[in-house]
Amino acid sequence: MDTILPVVFVALMGLAILVYAVLDGYDLGVGILMPNGDAHRADRDRMVASIGPFWDANETWLVLAVGLLLIAFPAAYSQILHHFYLPVTLMLGGLILRGVAFDFRTKASVSFQPLWEHLFKLGSLITALCQGWMLGRYIVAFDQSMLSYGFAVLSSLGVAAAYAYIGACWLIFKTEGDLQRRAVRWARWAGRCSFAGVILVSATNPLVNPGVFARWFDFPLVMFVLLIPFSCFLLFVLNELLLQRMPRAQDRFSWLPFVACIGIFLLCFSGIAFSFFPDIVPGELTVWEAASATESLQFIFYGAVIVVPTILAYTGYAYWVFRGKATKLEYH
Amino acid sequence: METLVLSRIQFAANISFHILFPTITIALCWILFYFKFRYSLSREPVYMRAYRFWVKLFALTFALGVVSGITMSFQFGTNWPGYMETVGNIAGPLLGYEVLTAFFLEATFLGIMLFGINRVPDKVHTGATLIVAIGTTLSAFWILALNSWMQTPAGHEMRDGVAYPVDWMAIIFNPSFPHRLIHMLLASGLTAAFFVAGISAYRILKGDNKHAPRLALHTGVLLAAILIPIQAFVGDQHGLNTLQHQPEKIAAIEAIWHTEEGAPLVLFALPNAETQHNDFAIEIPRVASLILTHDWNGELLGLNEFAGDHPPVAPVFWGFRIMVGVAVLMWLISWTASAFILRKKTLPTWLLKTLVASTFIGWVATLAGWYVTEFGRQPWLVTGILRTADAVTPIAPENVGLSLTLYLVLYAGLLVAYIHTLRVMARKAVEVEEYDMSEPASVGRAAQRREEEVPA
Numbered sequence: 082m083d084t085i086l087p088v089v090f091v092a093l094m095g096l097a098i099l100v101y102a103v104l105d106g107y108d109l110g111v112g113i114l115m116p117n118g119d120a121h122r123a124d125r126d127r128m129v130a131s132i133g134p135f136w137d138a139n140e141t142w143l144v145l146a147v148g149l150l151l152i153a154f155p156a157a158y159s160q161i162l163h164h165f166y167l168p169v170t171l172m173l174g175g176l177i178l179r180g181v182a183f184d185f186r187t188k189a190s191v192s193f194q195p196l197w198e199h200l201f202k203l204g205s206l207i208t209a210l211c212q213g214w215m216l217g218r219y220i221v222a223f224d225q226s227m228l229s230y231g232f233a234v235l236s237s238l239g240v241a242a243a244y245a246y247i248g249a250c251w252l253i254f255k256t257e258g259d260l261q262r263r264a265v266r267w268a269r270w271a272g273r274c275s276f277a278g279v280i281l282v283s284a285t286n287p288l289v290n291p292g293v294f295a296r297w298f299d300f301p302l303v304m305f306v307l308l309i310p311f312s313c314f315l316l317f318v319l320n321e322l323l324l325q326r327m328p329r330a331q332d333r334f335s336w337l338p339f340v341a342c343i344g345i346f347l348l349c350f351s352g353i354a355f356s357f358f359p360d361i362v363p364g365e366l367t368v369w370e371a372a373s374a375t376e377s378l379q380f381i382f383y384g385a386v387i388v389v390p391t392i393l394a395y396t397g398y399a400y401w402v403f404r405g406k407a408t409k410l411e412y413h
Numbered sequence: 414m415e416t417l418v419l420s421r422i423q424f425a426a427n428i429s430f431h432i433l434f435p436t437i438t439i440a441l442c443w444i445l446f447y448f449k450f451r452y453s454l455s456r457e458p459v460y461m462r463a464y465r466f467w468v469k470l471f472a473l474t475f476a477l478g479v480v481s482g483i484t485m486s487f488q489f490g491t492n493w494p495g496y497m498e499t500v501g502n503i504a505g506p507l508l509g510y511e512v513l514t515a516f517f518l519e520a521t522f523l524g525i526m527l528f529g530i531n532r533v534p535d536k537v538h539t540g541a542t543l544i545v546a547i548g549t550t551l552s553a554f555w556i557l558a559l560n561s562w563m564q565t566p567a568g569h570e571m572r573d574g575v576a577y578p579v580d581w582m583a584i585i586f587n588p589s590f591p592h593r594l595i596h597m598l599l600a601s602g603l604t605a606a607f608f609v610a611g612i613s614a615y616r617i618l619k620g621d622n623k624h625a626p627r628l629a630l631h632t633g634v635l636l637a638a639i640l641i642p643i644q645a646f647v648g649d650q651h652g653l654n655t656l657q658h659q660p661e662k663i664a665a666i667e668a669i670w671h672t673e674e675g676a677p678l679v680l681f682a683l684p685n686a687e688t689q690h691n692d693f694a695i696e697i698p699r700v701a702s703l704i705l706t707h708d709w710n711g712e713l714l715g716l717n718e719f720a721g722d723h724p725p726v727a728p729v730f731w732g733f734r735i736m737v738g739v740a741v742l743m744w745l746i747s748w749t750a751s752a753f754i755l756r757k758k759t760l761p762t763w764l765l766k767t768l769v770a771s772t773f774i775g776w777v778a779t780l781a782g783w784y785v786t787e788f789g790r791q792p793w794l795v796t797g798i799l800r801t802a803d804a805v806t807p808i809a810p811e812n813v814g815l816s817l818t819l820y821l822v823l824y825a826g827l828l829v830a831y832i833h834t835l836r837v838m839a840r841k842a843v844e845v846e847e848y849d850m851s852e853p854a855s856v857g858r859a860a861q862r863r864e865e866e867v868p869a
Contacts, residue, residue, distance in 0.1 A: 133524070133527075133528050134524030134525070134527070134528040134529065135524060137476075137479055137520040137523055137524065138517065138520040138521040138523075138524065140479070140483065140520070141512070141516045141517050141520045143483065144482075144483055144486050144512050144516055145512050145513070145516075145517075147486050147487060147490075148486060148505075148508055148509050148512045149509070151486070151489065151490065151497060151501070151505055151508065151509075152501075152505030152506055152508065152509040153505070155497040155498060155501030155502075155505060156498065158489075158490045158497055158501075159490055159494035159497055159498060161490070162487060162490030162491045162494075163490075163491070163494065163806065163807075163808065165491075166491050166806075166808055166812055166816070167812060167815070167816070169487050169491055170491070170815075170816040170819060170820075171819075173483060173484045173487060174819055174820075174823055176480055176483055177480040177481065177483075177484070177823060177827070178823075180476050180479060180480035181473075181476050181477055181480055181827060181830075183476060184472055184473045184476045185473070185830060185834060188469065188473055188834050188837070188838055189830065189833070189834045189837060190833070190834070190837045193830070373501055373502050373505060374502040374575075374577050374578070376502070376577060376578045376579075377501075377502040377503070377505055377506050377577075377578055380506045380578065380581055381505070381506040381509045381510070384506075384509075384510055384513060384514075385509075385513060388513040388514060389513070392513070392517045392521075395517075395518075395521050395522070396517075396521055399521050399522075399524050399525060402525055402529055402532050402533055403524070403528070403529070403532065
């Protein structure tokens, strides 16, 4: 139990981070893509309507991921957040702004509504950039060199592009007509930027981290693990070919680009997890060194076994209730 | 300033700003469920109109609560690493259960509650409202279990300076938990009741003659009138519980510097920490002993018994008096307004104006109460286990200063925007309200007739 539980919890935390990146990724992406100007008011309303019923629950996965880090690996929680003091603060500012702008943009007095529209977009962008920055800093094990900081800049742009990519694909899935056609254009643009970002990050990661290099190019395994980046690149290309032919008659396959994005996110995540496991703070702490008391892990484990499937079930129910195209903003 | 002071201010700012919103939404969601449930039973459109107006305000308030709450889950790590390192084995699972059993439940069904009214059957929608109400209350359950454990720890053992759980039931149902939970839920009920009454009174003063704001006004006023005496009783019990488990907090609340029998009730004073004496004191002899020990000559421990380990007196002493003073005001206002309502008389303009002025009165009492209990735990972060000063981050004060400034600017802006937007929404409702409901025409007309008969 003592050696298994930390692995179970790191897997659960990984799941929470991945689900968060996909779910909040698409709604942050929709926020980043919001077009400015009076002419696009109706588009903005529809874009917000497509994420309205979901964003709150999507953000809860972040709280769960941080919660699991705090519960299961308190030592890692303190160390990681110590390194991320300012980016976390800035990200929280971004999350606060976009979360409230969601309501204020329709409820505030007319003269303030454009301000909240801008803040919605800005908050989404800040959140994505900060998360990308933290990912980049984590990958280089908080190294202080100029090169590493450059890498973090690259990573923050890459994450923002990836969120815009999955957000655009979500819009292709949930909207129709003119907006859908624009979403296809956004998706192709954001897809190419994400592709460039993923390639640069994958190439730099083994170069700046000797440990990671050794792990990826360990000979007999290399054939197998290289399938991860290979499938990821293949998915990017296939999705681009698919997007070139979008939208199709009778809206066929409008869900497929979004699913392809989920695949890309899953593969990128697996690549990062493979690079670092079992370290939870790269080069500093393993999951076993950072784990909290077995009694505590057991207590939360029994609850999680019952509650997590329940959460997944009613999340599925909510997506089923709001299936189909988001046509107009049905506020309450 | 040092990192400790700045981090304490930052934590206080974050948690104070956060608590404003859940304090409203926990009980407001039950009020919404009441409106929706009455509508499901009677099909009277006025309940639906009340629901439709208040659910918009609920959504805005809830959003502010959610985003300011996310900040909290990062604060322990960024500013108080010693907290998780020492008591993480206890605090972690309690916070975890809050996320697992409450946050997902309320967040997911909130979507259905806000946007699903035309997509799910009416019963399912009413059920979603109930589930969100249960979720918000469960959230209060877990977080108050943790807070109470920090006040009166139980069910754990210490090994090498780290707390390990022994008995989870004893940890959750620690000695001060039931009192604190009920006290907080009632505080939420009172805050939401005055919030609903105040905004409804504002609509009526702006010339809204519809039935829905009157219904909401009456609901708010009567709810407050019922809850306030219960809260007074529960508050008293909570005080007795504190005397038993945290006597130093009571000594600070009552500004008792030296142990005495037949201690006086200090109504007003300037507690002087240097001379260990109350300046300009106005006291009623023996009454503090009577209230706390139910004996005129009961002995109350003074701060001298806890030399160096007792909370600062002034904030605790004043916080308590503000809380009680505001409660008395709430009692007066709600009972006066209830007297008019129960006699089916129109509320006079001065009373409506008083209600508008008291829209956020619950915030004052709630914050004052929390300051009493949190300052009252100092210098400990977890009583007897971890001192606040030992838990703070080694981060440079400049960084904490920067983040604190960012939060303060953001919070000030949001608070102004929130109150301003509430006003805009109330005014908009005066002019337009949803009549576009698919109600049988006869029921609609019957309700219309009733609306004309109802006095303000």
